[in-house]
Amino acid sequence: xxxxxxxxxxxxxxxxxxxxxxxxxxxxxxxxxxxxxxxxxxxxxxxxxxxxxxxxxxxxxxxxxxxxxxxxxxxxxxxxxxxxxxxxxxxxxxxxxxxxxxxxxxxxxxxxxxxxxxxxxxxxxxxxxxxxxxxxxxxxxxxxxxxxxxxxxxxxxxxxxxxxxxxxxxxxxxxxxxxxxxxxxxxxxxxxxxxxxxxxxxxxxxxxxxxxxxxxxxxxxxxxxxxxxxxxxxxxxxxxxxxxxxxxxxxxxxxxxxxxxxxxxxxxxxxxxxxxxxxxxxxxx
Amino acid sequence: xxxxxxxxxxxxxxxxxxxxxxxxxxxxxxxxxxxxxxxxxxxxxxxxxxxxxxxxxxxxxxxxxxxxxxxxxxxxxxxxxxxxxxxxxxxxxxxxxxxxxxxxxxxxxxxxxxxxxxxxxxxxxxxxxxxxxxxxxxxxxxxxxxxxxxxxxxxxxxxxxxxxxxxxxxxxxxxxxxxxxxxxxxxxxxxxxxxxxxxxxxxxxxxxxxxxxxxxxxxxxxxxxxxxxxxxxxxxxxxxxxxxxxxxxxxxxxxxxxxxxxxxxxxxxxxxxxxxxxxxxxxxxxxxxxxxxxxxxxxxxxxxxxxxxxxxxxxxxxxxxxxxxxxxxxxxxxxxxxxxxxxxxxxxxxxxxxxxxxxxxxxxxxxxxxxxxxxxxxxxxxxxxxxxxxxxxxxxxxxxxxxxxxxxxxxxxxxxxxxxxxxxxxxxxxxxxxxxxxxxxxxxxxxxxxxxxx
Numbered sequence: 001x002x003x004x005x006x007x008x009x010x011x012x013x014x015x016x017x018x019x020x021x022x023x024x025x026x027x028x029x030x031x032x033x034x035x036x037x038x039x040x041x042x043x044x045x046x047x048x049x050x051x052x053x054x055x056x057x058x059x060x061x062x063x064x065x066x067x068x069x070x071x072x073x074x075x076x077x078x079x080x081x082x083x084x085x086x087x088x089x090x091x092x093x094x095x096x097x098x099x100x101x102x103x104x105x106x107x108x109x110x111x112x113x114x115x116x117x118x119x120x121x122x123x124x125x126x127x128x129x130x131x132x133x134x135x136x137x138x139x140x141x142x143x144x145x146x147x148x149x150x151x152x153x154x155x156x157x158x159x160x161x162x163x164x165x166x167x168x169x170x171x172x173x174x175x176x177x178x179x180x181x182x183x184x185x186x187x188x189x190x191x192x193x194x195x196x197x198x199x200x201x202x203x204x205x206x207x208x209x210x211x212x213x214x215x216x217x218x219x220x221x222x223x224x225x226x227x228x229x230x231x232x233x234x235x236x237x238x239x240x241x242x243x244x245x246x247x248x249x250x251x252x253x254x255x256x257x258x259x260x261x262x263x264x265x266x267x268x269x270x271x272x273x274x275x276x277x278x279x280x281x282x283x284x285x
Numbered sequence: 286x287x288x289x290x291x292x293x294x295x296x297x298x299x300x301x302x303x304x305x306x307x308x309x310x311x312x313x314x315x316x317x318x319x320x321x322x323x324x325x326x327x328x329x330x331x332x333x334x335x336x337x338x339x340x341x342x343x344x345x346x347x348x349x350x351x352x353x354x355x356x357x358x359x360x361x362x363x364x365x366x367x368x369x370x371x372x373x374x375x376x377x378x379x380x381x382x383x384x385x386x387x388x389x390x391x392x393x394x395x396x397x398x399x400x401x402x403x404x405x406x407x408x409x410x411x412x413x414x415x416x417x418x419x420x421x422x423x424x425x426x427x428x429x430x431x432x433x434x435x436x437x438x439x440x441x442x443x444x445x446x447x448x449x450x451x452x453x454x455x456x457x458x459x460x461x462x463x464x465x466x467x468x469x470x471x472x473x474x475x476x477x478x479x480x481x482x483x484x485x486x487x488x489x490x491x492x493x494x495x496x497x498x499x500x501x502x503x504x505x506x507x508x509x510x511x512x513x514x515x516x517x518x519x520x521x522x523x524x525x526x527x528x529x530x531x532x533x534x535x536x537x538x539x540x541x542x543x544x545x546x547x548x549x550x551x552x553x554x555x556x557x558x559x560x561x562x563x564x565x566x567x568x569x570x571x572x573x574x575x576x577x578x579x580x581x582x583x584x585x586x587x588x589x590x591x592x593x594x595x596x597x598x599x600x601x602x603x604x605x606x607x608x609x610x611x612x613x614x615x616x617x618x619x620x621x622x623x624x625x626x627x628x629x630x631x632x633x634x635x636x637x638x639x640x641x642x643x644x645x646x647x648x649x650x651x652x653x654x655x656x657x658x659x660x661x662x663x664x665x666x667x668x669x670x671x672x673x674x675x676x677x678x679x680x681x682x683x684x685x686x687x688x689x690x691x692x693x694x695x696x697x698x699x700x701x702x703x704x705x706x707x708x709x710x711x712x713x714x715x716x717x718x719x720x721x722x723x724x725x726x727x728x729x730x731x732x733x734x735x736x737x738x739x
Binding site (some may be wrong): 064121122123124125126128129197198200201204208211212213215216217218219220221222226229230232233236237239240243244246247248273276277281 | 296297298299303304306307310311313314317318323325424438447486488490491492493513514516517524526527528559657658659661664668671672674675678679681682683713
């Protein structure tokens with residue numbers, strides 16, 4: 001078991017994600033189940049190889065690949081794929097794959113093109129802590145779930161826009177390309193909620209574990225470091241989503257927009273803070 | 286006052302405050318990055334946090350009554366209109382007597398893990414069934430957890446302390462400098478730094494900053510620990526965190542032919558440059574020493590932090606293997622010629638060199654360790670809040686609190702049944718329990734209901 005094998009598996013998974021994306025998209029365009037089924041099979045294969053890559057790296061390094069941004073992205077894309085596979089299995093809706101698979105392939109591509117795309121050999125003293133594993137594990141799961149919520153939200157807006165534009169017209173003549181293929185809005189709305197609920201739990205664990213770790217490392221559980229602050233901002237936005245939904249009866253478009261803004265905050269926490277702002281998490285590049 | 290209470294108990298206020306807090310935080314990170322201004326300690330930000338706190342308290346108090354009633358006093362509703370207004374309400378007629386239908390329903394509900402209470406009103410029967418009651422507590426526990434964290438953080442802020450204690454190797458301190466203060470605040474015990482070491486791997490990457498710390502009280506050592514990043518020492522509620530380190534000086538020993546020796550101390554100062562921290566020997570490192578009747582001048586200079594020798598000379602800015610260049614002169618200042626300076630070369634800790642029968646040794650490099658000192662009495666509260674928050678969110682999303690209300694009344698064809706349900710968590714999820722009940726009650730409609738299932 002060595003590091004190179006782990007990385008090779010990751011690169012192999014990338015190409016399978018690409019082929020899987022092609023199948024899903026083809027199935028979607030043709031509105032046929034067979035290519036999508038093949039896409040699903042390939043997605044499962046890619047996710048399995050990605051899992052093997054993750055495990056191999058863990059064994060080779062003696063620690064999970066959670067250290068710099070490259071390792072983090074390698075793990076995040078793995079968790080996102082896992083969250084997707086579970087969601088697809090539970091809901092039996094393969095049409096989402098036409099959007100998720102290209103996105104995950106894109107993220108994996110981005111990971112391989114990062115300025116610092118390598119495994120870190122040395123673990124700096126600040127990162128030598130047992131809290132690192134639950135901290136990063138909850139982060140990849142939270143962000144994987146939020147990514148999925150984002151896709152559901154975008155699809156909701158597309159589908160809902162089409163449904164609205166069709167009201168009053170003869171359903172048969174205007175049944176459009178998209179509306180035939182996308183799941184119904186109720187399903188999408190429910191899925192946004194469920195993925196966000198899971199992501200919110202993970203985000204909470206992420207912030208709490210981070211706070212406890214900060215207390216051990218820096219002597220304070222909260223210090224308004226940019227990464228801390230942005231994870232707090234993300235948390236507030238998703239808390240807003242949950243409150244407007246459960247207490248103010250928001251559904252549909254408004255809720256979907258909150259989910260999209262939330263993912264904007266996630267993306268900024270992950271990449272923007274690392275590259276644009278200075279702070280204690282500066283090793284995460 | 287009432288208007289104020291109403292304002293703070295409104296969900297709209299909560300959302301607006303949350304959005305303000307998010308916007309202010311975004312602004313905070315940008316201001317800090319671009320202008321170096323910290324927003325989070327400002328009265329504006331504190332006011333915003335306080336408003337969120339008040340909002341949360343008012344909302345929690347407002348709902349307390351409701352929570353109490355929901356949990357401890359399940360009300361058996363006999364009002365049909367109330368049931369009709371509930372989500373997923375169904376009404377149907379089934380053959381049989383009110384009593385037997387009621388028993389069938391209760392049995393079906395119990396088989397699905399519902400706690401069932403019923404009450405008869407005249408010839409009618411009302412049933413109240415509840416499941417996953419813990420889930421109902423979810424949001425309340427989550428909100429309570431935020432208040433606990435808030436209160437504990439404020440308590441810790443006012444009653445705790447935070448500061449810094451720089452200690453030289455082999456020395457002790459009796460106090461620390463509070464943030465923003467120049468005078469030493471006594472600790473009540475002494476902290477000794479035995480030594481400080483940087484551990485590193487084969488590529489000269491640091492893997493540990495270790496301070497061997499001893500605590501002395503009433504003249505004896507009472508505690509010891511090697512403090513490293515992520516491994517603080519705590520004594521009498523005060524924690525010491527590895528936060529900074531540096532080179533403070535070095536001592537050189539010159540031994541003469543007679544065996545007499547003298548120790549010379551040189552102070553090292555730190556200079557922060559864009560590339561990192563550099564170390565320079567203070568005042569050029571020129572010292573005069575008289576030994577065995579001879580005046581010697583020693584020049585200790587050119588400190589390199591990570592000496593590797595050869596042409597590269599230095600490897601990094603980390604003081605992993607500091608070395609100095611040493612020159613000695615026994616004719617200065619009478620003879621000003623540079624040729625009188627004898628180079629002893631690059632010397633690291635423990636290295637010796639000879640000059641006309643004298644022995645020059647770099648005896649010791651003196652590091653200091655900067656320990657962050659903190660005492661936060663609010664910490665147990667904060668951690669309790671953390672635990673409550675995870676519990677609260679788990680209960681909110683993964684334990685569904687469901688209430689099913691049923692009202693039975695005699696009808697010409699049998700019994701007229703009205704069913705309604707409320708649930709926390711995901712109120713839009715199709716309700717399988719109601720469907721199950723409907724199926725069990727109306728065999729004549731079972732087929733069409735099954736059609737809905739698939």
